[in-house]
Amino acid sequence: MNALSAAAPLQGFWQLVHGPLAHWARHRPDMVALQSEAGSWTFGELHAEVEQRSARLVAQRAPQMLLLDAGRSTLERLVDFLAVIHSGRCAAVADPDWQPAVRQRIESWLPEQPCELESAAPTAAFYTGFTSGSTGLPKGFKRHHLSWTESFRVGLQDFGPVVAQRTLAPGRISHSLFLFGAMQGIWYGCGAVMQEKFSASRCLATLALGDTPCLVAVPSQLLLMLQWAEHRQLAPIPEVELITISGARWMRAHTPALRALFPKARIIEFYGASEASFVAWMDADEASGPQAVGRPFSNVKLSIRPTGSDAAENALAEHGTSHASDGLIYIRSPMLFMDYVGDAHDATAVLRDGDWLSVRDMGHIDERGMLCLAGRQSRMIVTQGKNLFPEEVENLLASHPAIAQVSLHGQADALRGLQVHAVLQWRPQTQVPSALELNQWLRERTEAFKVPRQWWICEHWPQTASGKTDHGQLAQALRARMTALTDAGISPAQLPALRPWQS
The missing domain is CATH 3.30.300.30 (ANL, C-terminal domain)
Incomplete structure (x- = not known):
């Protein structure tokens, strides 16, 4: 894929989330890079606009972290996101539904001092997302470029070239799954289709056109698509080649209906977290037990640790070794987040032990080497x-x-x-x-x-x-x-x- 080897360490511009944009602008200037109901940008147009907006941020000595305007369209926010990270800064992505008091609190966490950055570095923060916290305020998590570009690379390595195609990611970019889907489309050079507001009918119409073979979705979206297709008695859509499901547990009883609607699609479930990115994946199989979430990605190591004792004294079960009793799932990978932003005293915060991290999920590794998720420790x-x-x-x-x-x-x-x-x-x-x-x-x-x-x-x-x-x-x-x-x-x-x- 144009000098990118999915099995080798990333080099050069491939280490940056926006890095390949200039490459694709030269080689595929007229291909649509981003599209929604609000309009579209080709790779050539997008690169020129990103460079222009980025140059303004550098000239203004904008602060190191910038909160994107939640009032703009998804398409405009994505261009702003790319401009911010191109300038070497970190883009914080707000949820449009935040109450004014929540937004003000989040803004109080952001730096105000001018920043001299002019370009990005692979290990520098590029993205701050927000997830639910136990304090009632969103919990900000910060990531560096390599944590996502390594996810793009291992996705290509483990899923195969089918993933590097034009992708429909029909959700708000305040949900990291859909922002990831958009950036993946840019990075692979295949483009992404977004929705300003989710519509099951428009999703199905887009997929039926045949030029968007990949779909990234959460389970609730897929269920709405199935309901719409059944209600309208839609014909199967053989044009879809890959469906990746994450964000919540997929009820596998619905897998046969999903296969019937998308008869040629490979259906992949993956388990991850805002702080950990990819952890494990599996091809959808309704015969699998409900706890199974798959085998670790190629660049992920797992250990299952008993609770209630010092981590250093615990006997570990590395992945590939059966560990029948449930314990805390610890993860080691190059895709882990950097740190939290704002309130660091959240009871739901991750646990760290050197290079290992736990999001406080509990589970075990079965005799097949499959990670089986029992649930969240706090629940x-x-x-x-x-x-x-x-x-x-x-x-x-x-x-x-x-x-x-x-x-x-x-x-x-x-x-x-x-x-x-x-x-x-x-x-x-x-x-x-x-x-x-x-x-x-x-x-x-x-x-x-x-x-x-x-x-x-x-x-x-x-x-x-x-x-x-x-x-x-x-x-x-x-x-x-x-x-x-x-x-x-x-x-x-x-x-x-x-x-x-x-x-």
């Missing part, structure tokens, strides 16, 4: 003296035809330590089971101690900015319902409404 429920990972039961319940969403929580109980509660949202126009029927259905699939003792219904499901279930909001609502108290100054009116379910 683990100890009930009847046994460890229960809510994600396991949530995945089982989510496969029930009547259940659209589910969230498990532990509430104090004198007998059991914590009693298991489940919050559900029903699928529209489906037959709702009785509580007895649902209990029996779940008992046939898991151990009795994992079956919830109390059930709740939530009609208006809370989600984080990245489209995941907001378990924190539901936990607060459940505590308020159980104790008639709220914490953190949140009034009951601001919390999701829950009602007990006994039918």
